[in-house]
Amino acid sequence: xxxxxxxxxxxxxxxxxxxxxxxxxxxxxxxxxxxxxxxxxxxxxxxxxxxxxxxxxxxxxxxxxxxxxxxxxxxxxxxxxxxxxxxxxxxxxxxxxxxxxxxxxxxxxxxxxxxxxxxxxxxxxxxxxxxxxxxxxxxxxxxxxxxxxxxxxxxxxxxxxxxxxxxxxxxxxxxxxxxxxxxxxxxxxxxxxxxxxxxxxxxxx
Amino acid sequence: xxxxxxxxxxxxxxxxxxxxxxxxxxxxxxxxxxxxxxxxxxxxxxxxxxxxxxxxxxxxxxxxxxxxxxxxxxxxxxxxxxxxxxxxxxxxxxxxxxxxxxxxxxxxxxxxxxxxxxxxxxxxxxxxxxxxxxxxxxxxxxxxxxxxxxxxxxxxxxxxxxxxxxxxxxxxxxxxxxxxxxxxxxxxxxxxxxxxxxxxxxxxxxxxxxxxxxxxxxxxxxxxxxxxxxxxxxxxxxxxxxxxxxxxxxxxxxxxxxxxxxxxxxxxxxxxxxxxxxxxxxxxxxxxxxxxxxxxxxxxxxxxxxxxxxxxxxx
Numbered sequence: 001x002x003x004x005x006x007x008x009x010x011x012x013x014x015x016x017x018x019x020x021x022x023x024x025x026x027x028x029x030x031x032x033x034x035x036x037x038x039x040x041x042x043x044x045x046x047x048x049x050x051x052x053x054x055x056x057x058x059x060x061x062x063x064x065x066x067x068x069x070x071x072x073x074x075x076x077x078x079x080x081x082x083x084x085x086x087x088x089x090x091x092x093x094x095x096x097x098x099x100x101x102x103x104x105x106x107x108x109x110x111x112x113x114x115x116x117x118x119x120x121x122x123x124x125x126x127x128x129x130x131x132x133x134x135x136x137x138x139x140x141x142x143x144x145x146x147x148x149x150x151x152x153x154x155x156x157x158x159x160x161x162x163x164x165x166x167x168x169x170x171x172x173x174x175x176x177x178x179x180x181x182x183x184x185x186x187x188x189x190x191x192x193x194x195x196x197x198x199x200x201x202x203x204x205x
Numbered sequence: 206x207x208x209x210x211x212x213x214x215x216x217x218x219x220x221x222x223x224x225x226x227x228x229x230x231x232x233x234x235x236x237x238x239x240x241x242x243x244x245x246x247x248x249x250x251x252x253x254x255x256x257x258x259x260x261x262x263x264x265x266x267x268x269x270x271x272x273x274x275x276x277x278x279x280x281x282x283x284x285x286x287x288x289x290x291x292x293x294x295x296x297x298x299x300x301x302x303x304x305x306x307x308x309x310x311x312x313x314x315x316x317x318x319x320x321x322x323x324x325x326x327x328x329x330x331x332x333x334x335x336x337x338x339x340x341x342x343x344x345x346x347x348x349x350x351x352x353x354x355x356x357x358x359x360x361x362x363x364x365x366x367x368x369x370x371x372x373x374x375x376x377x378x379x380x381x382x383x384x385x386x387x388x389x390x391x392x393x394x395x396x397x398x399x400x401x402x403x404x405x406x407x408x409x410x411x412x413x414x415x416x417x418x419x420x421x422x423x424x425x426x427x428x429x430x431x432x433x434x435x436x437x438x439x440x441x442x443x444x445x446x447x448x449x450x451x452x453x454x455x456x457x458x459x460x461x462x463x464x465x466x467x468x469x470x471x472x473x474x475x476x477x478x479x480x481x482x483x484x485x486x487x488x489x490x491x492x493x494x495x496x497x498x499x500x501x502x503x504x505x506x507x508x509x510x511x512x513x514x515x516x517x518x519x520x
Contacts, residue, residue: 063485083392
């Protein structure tokens with residue numbers, strides 16, 4: 001008997017659409033609708049691992065799972081070697097530079113940037129030749145410039161509401177991201193089920 | 206002081222060391238029989254010399270010695286063997302066939318548990334090209350994998366000059382060519398799709414570039430590639446090599462896979478990769494690189510740590 005195909009499913013805002021894509025592609029997604037606290041599902045021919053989207057690239061690159069779904073942002077931030085197979089078109093969001101309304105980025109100085117995404121933020125400013133000091137945060141990044149620990153933030157936004165509510169305005173776009181189907185490179189090369197699933201999901205989006 | 210090792214460096218204790226010795230010994234025997242002679246290269250190289258020969262993967266250490274020379278531990282052995290051959294064998298009889306077992310050093314990001322030191326068993330052959338040379342190289346790889354105990358490996362073959370031919374035919378301009386190669390190198394099919402959608406090319410050309418790296422399999426894959434690239438690429442050499450390999454191959458599973466083109470930048474012809482079922486890493490890779498030196502050249506390397514991991518996963 002062949003081993004089950006292992007797939008990482010992102011919890012959080014990408015979860016429902018991710019499960020729908022897997023179901024539409026004909027996989028046995030039993031139990032995924034109400035995951036409760038269960039993190040692993042062993043179904044017919046397929047195993048699902050529920051992970052935070054930012055951890056999906058790590059599991060895929062290590063080959064612990066064959067395939068995974070996560071945002072383009074998680075891929076860029078992780079910077080790991082894996083195969084990006086399909087743009088699933090859901091979970092659209094943008095990365096932006098934002099700072100308190102009425103303020104500007106200091107010119108010619110090192111800019112202090114607060115973010116949950118140090119790689120994305122550093123790469124963005126490095127490409128423009130701007131020197132930065134990155135302040136890695138784990139949440140409520142909006143607070144950093146208001147409290148004075150940073151000049152600006154690099155964060156993700158879908159509607160821009162949280163930023164507006166904290167009196168921050170967007171000054172630059174960094175990256176637009178949607179959900180992606182990704183695969184371990186070895187799995188893509190040797191397991192035809194990976195290719196077939198990718199083709200099916202590409203045809204459906 | 207805590208008796209720890211640097212990040213990404215580790216002790217190898219008797220059970221694993223014994224297994225490594227056994228694998229290395231068995232593979233060396235096979236390669237010696239195939240006419241490869243042993244060489245050893247220095248641990249440190251002059252960084253500017255290596256950079257002259259080819260692009261270098263990021264090295265974890267760069268240092269100045271007292272003479273003010275910029276040094277690096279070897280990130281790769283192929284470039285060293287190329288340097289060595291130029292220095293010592295410029296006017297000698299060809300072919301030159303070398304084999305080596307060496308540690309190499311590569312930078313890895315913190316927090317991922319990746320090693321920064323690993324071991325390659327490899328060969329380089331200079332001064333031969335053509336179907337017979339390619340055939341012997343793949344045979345040496347297959348026998349090495351067999352000797353290592355990985356008789357269930359899958360070896361994927363393709364040739365990179367197919368991509369060069371397709372890009373020349375599509376005529377999308379140098380920027381487009383570079384971008385397509387980079388997307389394939391990164392296995393980024395989403396970006397490839399975006400590039401093709403944005404390119405000012407006829408539908409037929411887009412279709413060929415999209416389909417080619419997705420071709421995978423045995424005889425049918427070759428037939429499909431030949432059909433797709435009719436009049437664009439001369440398949441004679443690759444098809445003959447495939448027939449010859451298929452006729453002689455033992456227990457190892459051999460396939461054609463045009464996504465393997467992705468992983469190489471300095472290769473000029475045949476390229477290949479080997480994977481072990483159930484192991485997420487690459488077991489071996491190699492190919493032909495005729496433009497680096499004055500002679501045609503080809504070689505491969507086996508990744509010892511991945512081999513022992515795959516062997517132990519079988520149990």
